[in-house]
Amino acid sequence: MRVTGAAYPPRLSQRCTADIDISGEQIELYCDNELVSQTSFEQLTLSDSVGNLPVRVSFPDGWVFVPEQNKDIDCLLQKKGRKSLRIRKIESNLWLILVSIIFCVAMLFAGYRYGIPWFSHYAARMLPERVPAFVGEKILEQLDEQFETSHIPAKQQQAIRARVDLLQQQLPPMPFPVKIEFRDSEIANAFALPGGTIVLLDPLVELAESDQQLDGVILHEMGHVYHRHMMTRLVESSLTAVVVASLTGDTSGVVHQMIGAGVFVMNTGLSRDMERQADQFAKQAMLKIYHTSEPMAAMFELLRQQRHIQHMPDWLSSHPNFSERIESMRQP
Numbered sequence: 001m002r003v004t005g006a007a008y009p010p011r012l013s014q015r016c017t018a019d020i021d022i023s024g025e026q027i028e029l030y031c032d033n034e035l036v037s038q039t040s041f042e043q044l045t046l047s048d049s050v051g052n053l054p055v056r057v058s059f060p061d062g063w064v065f066v067p068e069q070n071k072d073i074d075c076l077l078q079k080k081g082r083k084s085l086r087i088r089k090i091e092s093n094l095w096l097i098l099v100s101i102i103f104c105v106a107m108l109f110a111g112y113r114y115g116i117p118w119f120s121h122y123a124a125r126m127l128p129e130r131v132p133a134f135v136g137e138k139i140l141e142q143l144d145e146q147f148e149t150s151h152i153p154a155k156q157q158q159a160i161r162a163r164v165d166l167l168q169q170q171l172p173p174m175p176f177p178v179k180i181e182f183r184d185s186e187i188a189n190a191f192a193l194p195g196g197t198i199v200l201l202d203p204l205v206e207l208a209e210s211d212q213q214l215d216g217v218i219l220h221e222m223g224h225v226y227h228r229h230m231m232t233r234l235v236e237s238s239l240t241a242v243v244v245a246s247l248t249g250d251t252s253g254v255v256h257q258m259i260g261a262g263v264f265v266m267n268t269g270l271s272r273d274m275e276r277q278a279d280q281f282a283k284q285a286m287l288k289i290y291h292t293s294e295p296m297a298a299m300f301e302l303l304r305q306q307r308h309i310q311h312m313p314d315w316l317s318s319h320p321n322f323s324e325r326i327e328s329m330r331q332p
């Protein structure tokens with residue numbers, strides 16, 4: 001392969017049209033088609049290619065060759081262990097680097113913010129029904145280590161369950177049959193597990209001043225069941241754990257993280273959007289069944305007055321703040 005350019009003889013400033021043959025073992029320099037110097041590749045010295053400045057190829061006897069275009073001797077540069085010009089150019093292009101970084105960060109963020117939730121939304125709906133039911137059972141088993149047996153009288157429990165059955169008949173079909181479980185704990189809270197189980201904690205049941213107020217809470221949890229929020233959130237956090245682990249190369253904790261994800265979600269709560277969606281579901285249901293959503297607003301007020309909260313349960317967590325939720329309940 002021949003590369004054209006110019007050559008400068010040793011210690012002379014005159015210049016000649018030249019080309020080098022770089023295809024063989026020996027690199028041959030021709031000045032006006034006449035062989036003037038040759039050497040092995042190892043003996044050749046190449047100057048650094050800075051920006052668009054031409055690269056100088058120096059022969060041991062003093063001849064210097066300058067190619068017309070640096071890219072023609074790219075293969076020589078690479079053989080000398082230098083980065084190819086194309087790579088150098090990209091590297092030196094600060095804007096390109098910046099844009100690439102921003103693009104990568106944006107893609108990661110978009111994937112995290114929208115991609116994973118989007119995928120989880122559909123994945124949660126594609127799971128066979130026994131998966132959420134099984135996961136829900138396992139989470140409750142783990143949570144039962146901190147809960148105690150409910151002290152709500154059996155008769156009252158029965159009445160609540162019967163009312164929930166009636167509520168269900170007046171609502172759009174649920175993906176899972178809703179089942180109410182009672183447990184005792186220090187916190188006034190309620191939550192929906194994957195698979196349709198809704199757990200009511202004694203202080204919450206006792207806090208409600210009327211059936212309608214308690215139904216407001218139950219309907220909110222039914223909203224989570226209806227939209228399969230728990231399973232979606234579980235798929236999301238498991239996926240995030242897997243993605244983070246594969247990015248950091250630490251895959252040892254993935255299985256462990258997936259097992260713990262259920263309890264983690266119970267503690268960190270659902271997303272703001274999910275809470276709003278459940279509130280809306282409950283509000284519509286309250287309006288349809290009781291023609292008012294005021295009991296829900298009143299229940300929010302009661303919960304807000306609870307000062308002794310150590311944990312931030314579902315109802316009280318960062319999610320749309322209380323005033324906002326009360327306001328939205330009272331909006332016509």
Ligand SMILES: [Zn+2]
Binds near residue numbers: 314
């Ligand atoms: Zn909720």
